[in-house]
Amino acid sequence: MSSGPETTTAGRDSVVRPAFARPDGADSRATADRVPSRRAARLAVAAGTHWPTTVLAALAGLALAAAFPPYAIAPLSVLAVAALSLLTRGRSARYGAWLGFALGLPFFVVLLKWLHVIGWDAVIGLSVLQALFFVPLGAGLAATSRLPLWPLWGACLWVAQEWARDRIPFGGFPWGRLAFANTSTAYTPLAALAGAPLVTFAVALTGTLLAAATLALHRLYRTERSRRSLAAARPAAAAAVLAAAITLAGYAVPVPTAADDTVAVAVVQGNVQQPGMDFLGRPMLILNNHVEATLELADDVREGRAEQPDVVLWPENASDLDPYRHREARAAIDRAARAIGAPILVGALVDHPTEEGYVENQGIVWDPESGPGESYTKQHPVPFGEYVPFREQLSKVITRLERVPRDFYPGDAPGVLDVGPARLGDVICFEVAYDGIVRDTVRSGARALVIQTNNATYGHTGQPEQQLAMSELRAVEHGRAVVTVATSGISAVVAPDGTVVQRTEEFTQDVLTARLPLRDGRTLAATVGAVPEWALAIAGLLAFGTAHRITRRGSSRSLPGRKEGNAVKEPPRA
Template identity: 75%
Template sequence: MRPGEPAPDVVPVTEAPAAAPAPPAEPAPAARRPGRLRRTAAAARATWPQALAAAVAGLALAVAFPPYDIWPLSLVAVAVLSVLTHGRTAKQGAWFGFALGLPFFVALLKWLQVIGWDTVVGLSLVEALFFVPLGAGLAVTSRLPAAPLWAACLWVAQEWARDRVPLGGFPWGRLAFANTDTPYTPLAALGGAPLVTFAVALTGALLAWAALRLWPLLRARPLALPRAVAAPLAGALGLAAAVTAAGYAVPVRTDADDTVSIAVVQGNVQQAGMDFLGRPMMILNNHVEATLQLADDIDAGRTERPDLVIWPENASDLDPYTEPEAYAVIDRAAKAVGVPILVGALVDHPTREGYVENQGIVWDPETGPGDSYTKQHPVPFGEYVPFREQLSTVITRLERVPRDFYPGEESGVLDVGPARLGDVICFEVAYDGIVRDTVNDGARALVVQTNNATYGRTGQPEQQLAMSKLRAVEHGRAIVTAATSGISAVVAPDGTIEQRTEEFTQDVLTAELPLRDDRTVSDRLGAAPEWALAAVGLLAWAGVGLRDRVRRRAAASPGGPSEEAV
């Protein structure tokens, strides 16, 4: 202090009072607090390039199926989803699975646009939901050793669930159905469609495993591949090649125990689309007309008399038991051709008023209608309306299904003339159990009676015919597909299409059909391979969850090791 300056005020030093406890912090305003929806949106924005890649893979997977038949794309789609889900969280994997599944099913099921695009999107959305747990499971099990194995099993588990629920399931879009004429196809004789799916998924997952390990090395050291990595890569690629080639080692039995000559009548319809039935008797008269022409050719010596004739589903649009006119024209056709006809007809239920049965009826030229098979698995919303009372008030389009189809309870093994055939009606060819039970009950060849007029020229008939090709190899049986408007075909036991018709033409196919009694390994094992593979995948997923829970508990316990140490 300089001389002459006044002394500053002296403030006595005192002990600072104790700080009062801080009031509890008020929660941040809702606008500032990130909610679950905002976090989800942010995560979606952060992963949109990967989701876009998954969507493109889904479209590529659809192109693997008929009518395009670029089957290697099924491997690519599996590989892409495996790469995208690798090392991700379960939620991220679920999102990528859905991003692949929705465009896949929209593109695959676009033939349903005949009914309406809302039907395409609605069913696709339901089916894509099964890819949500698939994606989550792929992400979780990608942290395990032998990840490609668990991935392939999870693909089987996804199809196992989708083939059964809801409302009896919808098996369209199985990996096996994109591989009905590929190196994987013969595996169906050992483990059915599930084993084909497993092999395709395993190959794709192995390719993904190799790509995940090769790509970083190529980016960092494009001219050098460490020996420690080269060996596992070679092993993965070699195993993928071995799985692909494994089908060539499976014997596909085609030798016949007996043969029967057949004629398949495709009568055609007057118009495609939802209203193909048109005026009553029109479709029936078409099939009668084609059969009478066949009889004229037989009498004139232009063709030999077959042992039996096969008509398609709904060949008779009237119940021949209650409509005398329908009975008379069918009986006339059978007498003219002189051999039994397997007639597809809609028949009123004998005891339940208002219900109809979709039947295949053996019509003898002398004794008339005899044994019959009733379709076991009517199509929801196509042949019956679930929750009709509740839904019909909201969806007026359901009125176009005026009567519900009543399901049958027995397999379709029928004696048609000298042949013991197994009848499978339309979409039933997609269901493993129905076809397998028919073969195990004694069918020596299979007949798929179908009516694809609603979906003509949309790609759906080609997709359904591909299923017949796989079933032929799976069960070692020749398969005859008889369609009202096409595609009718004769498929050999090795899956080769020997004859086929064009769509929307009246035609008759004649062939010598091989009959076989031997059952394949797949017939003997039944659904066991599918259950086993699905269970392995689900147990692997559950095992990772259990392991992670044990680690968290160990890390949180007092004196326990850190989570990193565990």
């Protein structure tokens, strides 16, 4: 038997290991060099042996999707948060990141499946992009789970994740926020204090506290019966009571709803000839639908079957031709406005006056006597839907982008318009999902909000229900009545307390009439703006950074061969 060095091979690397450790520390350095390969091996084993945890994370993602409309099982949002907290508890940040992605991908695939009318590749592509934001969320939950008050930091990290998705890339895509799954729950009134971020925080904190209560109960269950006591049960009870208190806290928040004035509105849903990508059909068809419905309303007013409206609201794309350039479109709108005897807020696509090749998505106030007046241009066009980033490069690869022949030019001011006797805030379609756009509109003097939208592309897919839920939250957040007016549905009138007073069915021609409350006061949410969101997000990120430093410090201390001053700490001898 040889007494020389013993050689072992692991993969491509050969490591010479002496039979006995040498006191000069050379063996320590060799052992330290092998640490990365050992970690990689452990991760590979973890990926193979912990697949049930991945499956559980994916199921939690499906449950989270079911919390949103059209399913609207809101309590599942709390349970999904609790599940991810439990699954990442005590894990490495890297494995927590994987679990975050495992939850996020199925969540977004189900939530955004309405995009399948464009193509399932669009569903998968956007879902993967959005799920990537759950990677740092999962890593952060795993890292902060070792800190005191870890349920608090976990809730802050959920806010941070939504903060990022609300802004990047291309201006962000905030679909799927926890707040939007809780627009008719006990958490909803919290929006009047600090907006959608506070609702998300409360939902997430309830979930993380439920996770803490579950862990405490599990520890109690594993404790010997002789050692169980009321004192041992206190952590579980405290977490459960605090979770219940946060859930019920919204009932103590006053939502301002008293009207300073009212206005009679008529909401016209003209409908489209066909759903899907080609809803426009032949020119003038959609415009004529809205003109026809308005003329019928005028007949009802003359016959005493309906109240004379002060304001008539038409949806986004109600005019499928630029009424400034096409005389037939202008004449049709003039005819409707004069027949009803009230100004109409008309949604239309308008050629940009100076930038050739661009179009603007506008809401135009159309007076029965003087014609077109004030207008609002949509500030946040949808990337790849209303404009194509890197068009020259991407169009060579994705031929479907040719279906967006012209880019929409963004507006640069909030949509506050004087429509007859009412000062209304115009928000167009997906803009209702963005806190800042709605908040700036209210701060600029809007006494009620109008969401002009065109959901014809996504009819009967669940997308209109998801967008209406956002209108419900905005009503509570700003104490304003909200009218959603859609070409093909769902059109609705939402009271300042978030109650849907009236709504239409999809793909029907319909008219809603209502007396809309107008308000001048601001909620606390409108006053403080994004400050609470930034504070919560920064708190979560600082906790993540602190946990990461603690973990690295602990890892460096456990590494063989770590230097202490000028000395080298030897590994344990065999």
